[in-house]
Each structure stands twice: as structure tokens, then as C-alpha cells.
Amino acid sequence: MDSFSSSSIGSGAGSGSPQMSTEDFMDQFKTQLAQAYAQEFLETVREKCFDKCITKPGSSLSGSESSCISRCVDRYIEATGIVSRSLFNAQR
Template identity: 75%
Template sequence: MAHARSPQDAVATAHRAVEEEADQRAACCGRVGGSRRRPPEIMDSFSSPSSAGSTASTEHLMEQIKAQLAQAYAQEFLETVGNKCFAKCVTKPGTSLSGSESSCISRCVDRYIEATGIVSRALFSSQR
């Protein structure tokens, strides 16, 4: 049985789950019809004479993009979970959450994270 956690713990767990999913998405992104395709600007940098020097900067750029995508996904995920769980658990909004509302939100977030992880793992394992 899941124990009640603070909202901060739930957010930290959600953030870790989102980072893990972003890593999985990054590992498989760009797959189209079984082949890896890169955007033209990245392909151009590999075909240029100075590609040896730009490989490190391209990798750095890809890491930055990956981090930005993970952050955007985390924000969207937390908004969605927050809205759904708040709507489900808080029937009469007031100035603060009751203990039962807080534990309901925590359980809801935990279930949502668990379900999202299961779906993501199934989706990404079937793509390999």
C-alpha cells in the first residue's frame, strides 16, 4: 500500500520519471521508417570540412536541446497531473488543502506517474 507523501516528494518523483522518459525518447527520437534521420542543419555540420571540430559543439547542442525538451515535458506533465488530480481530489476549493485532499492528490500523482511509466516502457520497448 502506498504511503502518503508530501507534494514536494511527489513532484520530485514526477521529475525523475519525466527525466527517465525524456532519456528514453531521446534515445529513439529521429527514427522514421526504421532509419535514423537528422535535421538538415545537423547533416550539414557533419559533411562540412570542419566537422571534426564541430562534432563536440553539435553534441553539446544536442544535450542542450535534450535538456530543454525534458524541462518542457516535465512542465507539461506536472501541469496535466496537477490539473487532473486537483479536479479529482479537491471538490470544494478553500484557502488550504485538508489532510484527505493532500493524501488524495499524492496518491493520484503516484498512480499517474506509475501508469505513465508503464505506458512509456511498453511503447519504447515495442519500438526497438
């Protein structure tokens, strides 16, 4: 059997570790993908909202900066949801 056959998924050549089922592999992959998406989402929001809302970086946020960041994040989350729903509905 070659190293890409389904029975060797996750077993690693000579590692002695138990074999991972395809379902377990997919669950692990989905988890890692969700974590990567969440990290990218947070980085994008941080960059865009920080650049837009923080005019004078300091040790604390002013009330207007805090409000701006809150609105910016809310809008970004809403926009991401709209795009996600549109993509999901388009695939049906």
C-alpha cells in the same frame, strides 16, 4: 556554406559567438525537451488531480484532499512509467 550546414549550428549569422558542436547542440536540445516534458507532466497532473480531488478550494487542504492528491499523483506517475516502458520495449 549555407546557414544550415553543421559547421554553423548555433553560430548565428554574424553573432560572433563560438560555434556549437552537434553533440553540444543535441545535449542542449535533450535538456530543453526534458524540461518541456517535465513542465507538461506537472501541469497535466495538477489539472487532473486538482479537478478530481479538490472539491472545496480554500486556504489549505483537508486530510482527504491531501490523500487524494497523493494517490492521484502516484497513479499518474505509475501509469506514465508503464506507458514509457511499453514504448521503449516496442522499439527494440
